[in-house]
Amino acid sequence: MQPQLPTFARNFWQEARDYVFITFALIIYATGLTCFLLPYEITTGGFTGVASIIYYITHFEVQNTYLLINIIFLVAAVIELGWKFCIKTIYAVLMLSFILWAMQRIIEMQPGVEPGHLPKVLSDRTLSCIIGGIFEGVALAMCFLNNGSTGGTDIIAAIVNKYKNLSLGNVILICDIIVISSSYFVFRDEADSLQRVILGYITLSISSVTLDYVMNRRRQSVQFMIFSRNYSKIADAINATGRGVTVIDGTGWYTKTERKVLVCLAKRSESINIFRMIKSIDPYAFMSMGNVLGVYGEGFDKIKAKSNSDKRTIVFATNNAHKLEEVRQILGDQFEVRSLDDIGCHRDIPETGSTFRENALQKAQFVKTYYGFDCFADDSGLECDALGGAPGVLSARYADGKGHDNEANMRKLLDALNGNENRKADFRTVIAFVTDDSVHYFEGTVDGKILAERRGEGGFGYDPLFLPDGYDQTFAEMSAEQKNGISHRAQAVAKFAAFLTKKN
DSSP: OOOOOOHHHHHHHHHHHHHHHHHHHHHHHHHIIIIIIGGGTOOOSHHHHHHHHHHHHHOOOHHHHHHHHHHHHHHHHHHHHOHHHHHHHHHHHHHHHHHHHHHHHHHHTSTTOOTTOOOOSOSOHHHHHHHHHHHHHHHHHHHHHTTOOOOTHHHHHHHHHHHSOOOHHHHHHHHHHHHHHHHHHHTTTSTTHHHHHHHHHHHHHHHHHHHHHHHHHHHOEEEEEEEOTTHHHHHHHHHHTTOOOEEEEEEETTTTEEEEEEEEEEEGGGHHHHHHHHHHHOTTOEEEEEEESOOBSTTSBOOOSOOSOOSEEEEESOOOHHHHHHHHHHHGGGEEEEOTGGGTOOSOOOOOOSSHHHHHHHHHHHHHHHHOOOEEEEEEEEEEGGGTTOBGGGGGGTTTSSOOOHHHHHHHHHHHHTTOSOOEEEEEEEEEEEOSSOEEEEEEEEEEEEOSSOOOSOSSTTGGGEEETTOSSOTTTSOHHHHHHHOHHHHHHHHHHHHHHHHO
């Protein structure tokens, strides 16, 4: 495997790369606007279009109006959407304003150019409209592909989308149509007022088509199917590049022999290297490559379509029905909590830690690594003072080491405490929550004592033996609502829920 940079280093270089490409995209955008649209008084969409109309009437420079309008809406965006959404948009707005200013100053320095008047690069207005639209589309695609935005109506769309079930694309399109159409009423006394509107729509259409083409081309992926007797070495080589490979069992029907088939998804830009790699390992390998319309998942695009539910999906790394129901009741309807079975995980997840925290992290990290879901896992246990904190992390498998034999566990605990006057104990829960870039812990503890005999039919685990301090009922005698109000797991989940709600 190739050496991997630490997470913070990868994030830093990814962010730096984004800002470099966004800046380059803004230069392209400013070139299209300054050289091919403004000199011919062609109105584009968005806030740039509004600034252009004001420029055509007053010669008040575009970047000034563009910056003023964006500042107003950026303040609203920060309030409504938070700084995280706006940081790159703020950068793009400031940088585009500067580039527009600098580009006009450079043009004015050329011989024969009057201050405040941009020269026409081409004699054909329609051709300028087409080229300007292409420049805009390429620039916008580069911004979006690098997690950026040029501000403008993107801000309005994001705010509207927060409260109304309208797609960002539809909101932006509506805003653009309003801006371009308004140019007719501004210039209705001029002979070419209708032509201005038509050219504006042509620019918008070309920009949209170019944007889609560039983004789809950049995202285009390919699927390899590779047939080779040296499949293991090829699979290892592809894995070393950071791409995954799936090995499928097959049968060659001509020879009636079993064969292994490798399936690999990759970006089109990576295909040449993969071809060369396969050829160097097995020149006689048989393979096919096909274009894939869309690939979504780790290493490719993220799925951005809304599900039928607006709830955030998180996985609880358990198949314990009692725990699952308890946590779902505490978290309520705001989140969709899935079990291991719900995501198709039927593996035995290792729990080799010596502390609750280590075991919880081990389980949550396993699900995040192999299944991709944001995941939380808990490790809970009973700690008895007289037993030096035992059974502790072995609570579920205290009796025989295999786990979840509640009766056997309680019998062993009662035998261990037989004749001992110190019955103090506490239930402890630690939750580890693993997301894409961070790990968070939440703890809950409830003090009590171990009774000499079982009381109650509810709950699970050691609940019939545990009497919490200040209560005359064991956990097993309490209703689910009562227990969930005070239990160790309830405390940890309540802290977890408060964290989720704040982040959501």
